[in-house]
Amino acid sequence: xxxxxxxxxxxxxxxxxxxxxxxxxxxxxxxxxxxxxxxxxxxxxxxxxxxxxxxxxxxxxxxxxxxxxxxxxxxxxxxxxxxxxxxxxxxxxxxxxxxxxxxxxxxxxxxxxxxxxxxxxxxxxxxxxxxxxxxxxxxxxxxxxxxxxxxxxxxxxxxxxxxxxxxxxxxxxxxxxxxxxxxxxxxxxxxxxxxxxxxxxxxxxxxxxxxxxxxxxxxxxxxxxxxxxxxxxxxxxxxxxxxxxxxxxxxxxxxxxxxxxxxxxxxxxxxxxxxxxxx
Amino acid sequence: xxxxxxxxxxxxxxxxxxxxxxxxxxxxxxxxxxxxxxxxxxxxxxxxxxxxxxxxxxxxxxxxxxxxxxxxxxxxxxxxxxxxxxxxxxxxxxxxxxxxxxxxxxxxxxxxxxxxxxxxxxxxxxxxxxxxxxxxxxxxxxxxxxxxxxxxxxxxxxxxxxxxxxxxxxxxxxxxxxxxxxxxxxxxxxxxxxxxxxxxxxxxxxxxxxxxxxxxxxxxxxxxxxxxxxxxxxxxxxxxxxxxxxxxxxxxxxxxxxxxxxxxxxxxxxxxxxxxxxxxxxxxxxxxxxxxxxxxxxxxxxxxxxxxxxxxxxxxxxxxxxxxxxxxxxxxxxxxxxxxxxxxxxxxxxxxxxxxxxxxxxxxxxxxxxxxxxxxxxxxxxxxxxxxxxxxxxxxxxxxxxxxxxxxxxxxxxxxxxxxxxxxxxxxxxxxxxxxxxxxxxxxxxxxxxxxxxxxxxxxxxxxxxxxxxxxxxxxxxxxxxxxxxxxxxxxxxxxxxxxxxxxxxxxxxxxxxxxxxxxxxxxxxxxxxxxxxxxxxxxxxxxxxxxxxxxxxxxxxxxxxxxxxxxxxxxxxxxxxxxxxxxxxxxxxxxxxxxxxxxxxxxxxxxxxxxxxxxxxxxxxxxxxxxxxxxxxxxxxxxxxxxxxxxxxxxxxxxxxxxxxxxxxxxxxxxxxxxxxxxxxx
Numbered sequence: 001x002x003x004x005x006x007x008x009x010x011x012x013x014x015x016x017x018x019x020x021x022x023x024x025x026x027x028x029x030x031x032x033x034x035x036x037x038x039x040x041x042x043x044x045x046x047x048x049x050x051x052x053x054x055x056x057x058x059x060x061x062x063x064x065x066x067x068x069x070x071x072x073x074x075x076x077x078x079x080x081x082x083x084x085x086x087x088x089x090x091x092x093x094x095x096x097x098x099x100x101x102x103x104x105x106x107x108x109x110x111x112x113x114x115x116x117x118x119x120x121x122x123x124x125x126x127x128x129x130x131x132x133x134x135x136x137x138x139x140x141x142x143x144x145x146x147x148x149x150x151x152x153x154x155x156x157x158x159x160x161x162x163x164x165x166x167x168x169x170x171x172x173x174x175x176x177x178x179x180x181x182x183x184x185x186x187x188x189x190x191x192x193x194x195x196x197x198x199x200x201x202x203x204x205x206x207x208x209x210x211x212x213x214x215x216x217x218x219x220x221x222x223x224x225x226x227x228x229x230x231x232x233x234x235x236x237x238x239x240x241x242x243x244x245x246x247x248x249x250x251x252x253x254x255x256x257x258x259x260x261x262x263x264x265x266x267x268x269x270x271x272x273x274x275x276x277x278x279x
Numbered sequence: 280x281x282x283x284x285x286x287x288x289x290x291x292x293x294x295x296x297x298x299x300x301x302x303x304x305x306x307x308x309x310x311x312x313x314x315x316x317x318x319x320x321x322x323x324x325x326x327x328x329x330x331x332x333x334x335x336x337x338x339x340x341x342x343x344x345x346x347x348x349x350x351x352x353x354x355x356x357x358x359x360x361x362x363x364x365x366x367x368x369x370x371x372x373x374x375x376x377x378x379x380x381x382x383x384x385x386x387x388x389x390x391x392x393x394x395x396x397x398x399x400x401x402x403x404x405x406x407x408x409x410x411x412x413x414x415x416x417x418x419x420x421x422x423x424x425x426x427x428x429x430x431x432x433x434x435x436x437x438x439x440x441x442x443x444x445x446x447x448x449x450x451x452x453x454x455x456x457x458x459x460x461x462x463x464x465x466x467x468x469x470x471x472x473x474x475x476x477x478x479x480x481x482x483x484x485x486x487x488x489x490x491x492x493x494x495x496x497x498x499x500x501x502x503x504x505x506x507x508x509x510x511x512x513x514x515x516x517x518x519x520x521x522x523x524x525x526x527x528x529x530x531x532x533x534x535x536x537x538x539x540x541x542x543x544x545x546x547x548x549x550x551x552x553x554x555x556x557x558x559x560x561x562x563x564x565x566x567x568x569x570x571x572x573x574x575x576x577x578x579x580x581x582x583x584x585x586x587x588x589x590x591x592x593x594x595x596x597x598x599x600x601x602x603x604x605x606x607x608x609x610x611x612x613x614x615x616x617x618x619x620x621x622x623x624x625x626x627x628x629x630x631x632x633x634x635x636x637x638x639x640x641x642x643x644x645x646x647x648x649x650x651x652x653x654x655x656x657x658x659x660x661x662x663x664x665x666x667x668x669x670x671x672x673x674x675x676x677x678x679x680x681x682x683x684x685x686x687x688x689x690x691x692x693x694x695x696x697x698x699x700x701x702x703x704x705x706x707x708x709x710x711x712x713x714x715x716x717x718x719x720x721x722x723x724x725x726x727x728x729x730x731x732x733x734x735x736x737x738x739x740x741x742x743x744x745x746x747x748x749x750x751x752x753x754x755x756x757x758x759x760x761x762x763x764x765x766x767x768x769x770x771x772x773x774x775x776x777x778x779x780x781x782x783x784x785x786x787x788x789x790x791x792x793x794x795x796x797x798x799x800x801x802x803x804x805x806x807x808x809x810x811x812x813x814x815x816x817x818x819x820x821x822x823x824x825x826x827x828x829x830x831x832x833x834x835x836x837x838x839x840x841x842x843x844x845x846x847x848x849x850x851x852x853x854x855x856x857x858x859x860x861x862x863x864x865x866x867x868x869x870x871x872x873x874x875x876x877x878x879x880x881x882x883x884x885x886x887x888x889x890x891x892x893x894x895x896x897x898x899x900x901x902x903x904x905x906x907x908x909x910x911x912x913x914x915x916x917x918x919x920x921x922x923x924x925x926x927x928x929x930x931x932x933x934x935x936x937x938x939x940x941x942x943x944x945x946x947x948x949x950x951x952x953x954x955x956x957x958x959x960x961x962x
Binding site: 186191213250251252259261264268 | 535
């Protein structure tokens with residue numbers, strides 16, 4: 001119990017330092033389509049603390065990606081505003097890195113070159129030598145030093161996603177945006193990557209916004225789970241606090257009596273209260 | 280269980296590798312499936328789930344063993360067994376109706392056009408696709424395509440439906456709805472189903488039993504979980520059942536433990552010893568002499584080693600064995616920990632006790648590659664108890680009740696197999712060992728004089744020690760292991776995990792020599808020669824012969840015979856390193872309050888019980904590889920022990936001190952000295 005309460009305090013202190021770090025204030029998003037305007041998101045209000053790990057869950061079409069695109073700056077809200085450090089987000093920048101499910105690596109470059117390219121672009125203040133050691137360090141953290149000279153086509157899906165994560169984190173972004181990064185992976189690789197992601201997150205403590213379909217993944221990773229209602233006009237339906245002590249062990253939290261309660265609560269939201277039309 | 284409709288009988292499937300050698304995918308799988316049952320196969324990628332499914336379908340053949348359906352061997356695919364794959368396998372240019380009709384027309388050749396058409400329409404209706412019957416597969420969603428595939432499979436009324444990750448390619452929501460439908464369809468059709476899945480929730484929702492496969496290579500059945508949730512089940516409601524997360528936790532724990540075992544083996548730089556990769560014949564290769572020091576305590580359990588030395592089985596294999604005699608078990612284990620011994624013949628409980636770090640010791644990565652002896656124990660009481668008319672356990676219990684004094688019993692080692700058997704036997708007669716007994720730990724050599732001097736009231740030991748006490752007129756036998764657990768593991772070979780990994784070939788040869796030795800020990804015709812050998816000074820000594828010849832005169836008036844068996848050295852799977860027996864040992868450690876029951880027991884047992892060594896050694900010796908069966912262990916006192924239900928067994932035992940469960944830190948085999956991996960147990 002000592003570990004539980006003490007680590008809860010640490011987290012709380014960190015988060016309390018800057019609770020309004022990343023803010024969504026009355027954010028709405030309307031797209032113009034040939035059938036007229038389509039309201040994807042409506043009235044999103046969310047304060048994310050610096051260093052917090054947020055998972056966003058919801059059915060497909062609930063506007064999760066739209067939400068993240070406004071953080072990464074690929075999209076600006078039709079109404080309301082998204083701010084980082086009180087500054088509105090208007091364009092993409094190296095302080096916010098995105099990792100997609102499909103890896104988006106350059107297929108003709110090696111693992112190392114893929115990461116180095118990002119480091120070179122985002123951290124030009126470093127000497128070439130310092131940049132190289134940043135690349136090495138991050139490849140090591142995801143266990144890819146041996147595969148560094150391989151091309152994306154020569155490695156497994158799990159390894160490709162490791163490269164994408166190493167690349168995003170090597171830039172040392174303040175905000176890391178993850179769009180279902182592990183959706184396409186098998187269970188073992190997925191769990192390994194989740195553990196690696198948490199280990200890296202502990203080192204840099206970036207603020208993380210991650211989309212996932214997987215409640216178990218969200219319960220393992222997140223400080224809070226943001227649950228979206230169905231679109232159109234999707235909004236935040238509920239926010240669930242995840243109280244498990246960090247560092248977390250997959251088994252320990254599964255055996256925690258709260259686990260089933262939280263999981264059932266989230267499943268109830270998704271599959272009863274906000275069930276989706278089915279084929 | 281009902282009579283099996285499908286029997287997977289001792290199936291092993293291996294594949295030739297392109298660069299030579301073989302890959303053993305499945306090893307010694309035994310499984311009975313009852314009519315109407317829904318079974319899920321779960322396990323990590325590469326565990327051979329799909330291989331097993333293909334074998335049941337008849338799409339593939341086992342190398343050894345076979346599959347029976349309705350008592351007939353499955354040799355090729357047939358319409359009584361239908362398979363549904365993840366990728367649907369529909370003909371893209373044919374409509375839903377045509378896809379189903381194709382299967383129906385193919386199988387129902389005897390039936391009329393009308394009957395066939397009826398069957399097709401029924402099947403379409405069963406999966407609720409009437410509105411889409413004329414669509415092409417490309418016009419359907421993934422979930423609908425899979426429904427067509429299921430309808431097609433069920434249309435020809437198979438007796439066995441085989442599903443290979445049927446919903447793997449679908450999103451969570453579609454998956455959930457289809458699971459629900461599948462469950463209803465299977466129940467309506469009453470079809471026996473085996474499904475491969477990665478999803479724990481899917482397995483729990485649908486199955487009567489979940490068969491958990493261990494990691495490949497040489498994957499086996501690690502655990503079978505009975506899903507006791509009431510039917511009919513509804514996907515979300517079932518999760519609110521009070522047992523749901525306990526069952527789910529069991530499956531998650533199983534998968535996590537398998538995952539860590541895989542990592543552990545990788546760190547150790549070794550995989551499971553592969554039985555089918557031929558080992559170079561030692562004689563053909565010029566090799567340096569290999570020396571191993573093997574610790575032992577004198578007793579009948581060392582017979583296989585004595586024979587192997589006597590007949591040159593070690594030197595044949597280019598091994599110099601230095602037997603190192605000890606008089607106290609504790610001392611021997613200390614030397615084993617210190618690395619002064621490479622191997623030791625220990626109590627069957629020692630590998631687990633060492634790995635868990637029991638009785639105040641740090642944990643040490645012990646493994647056992649084989650069992651050396653089984654049975655051979657007896658409980659002996661001082662002669663004066665016979666004069667008090669104590670002839671049975673209940674007499675003893677009554678006497679203790681009357682006198683109100685404690686019984687003084689000697690054991691060789693705390694927590695040894697003998698200790699556990701004695702305690703279990705006492706408890707079965709209503710005697711709480713921790714209340715009614717003072718246990719004294721004595722060297723086996725000191726027992727007789729303690730009995731003579733009245734310092735103890737009795738003891739448990741090998742029949743040889745008991746026979747000596749009887750010869751001296753000091754005691755008589757109240758019970759033997761036949762009254763407790765016939766065929767229990769008694770002594771096992773024990774060594775450090777990393778040593779085993781670095782000396783695989785050597786360890787296999789030592790095991791081989793001991794197996795050969797054990798074979799001779801059980802050969803009745805060799806009995807006199809064996810007694811002569813064991814009576815030599817370096818083993819049991821000159822005065823042993825008489826006791827050995829009479830060691831089966833139990834002093835209770837029963838007839839004796841020189842041909843009665845000694846310990847079990849070879850027959851009836853004697854050598855198997857059986858992790859189910861390890862699970863029983865863990866229940867007893869917990870029962871007597873020595874450690875919590877490990878939540879990660881399968882990981883612990885998988886690390887400690889290395890029957891892969893035993894099987895490979897047997898095969899090298901030209902003998903059939905043995906694997907433990909999954910039948911519950913029959914104990915003579917107390918109920919049967921089912922390795923899949925250790926906790927309910929533990930709770931039902933009398934005088935259970937401790938039913939706490941915890942994730943136990945396991946020693947890391949990579950470090951020569953034990954370092955514990957820390958993982959916070961559930962709060």
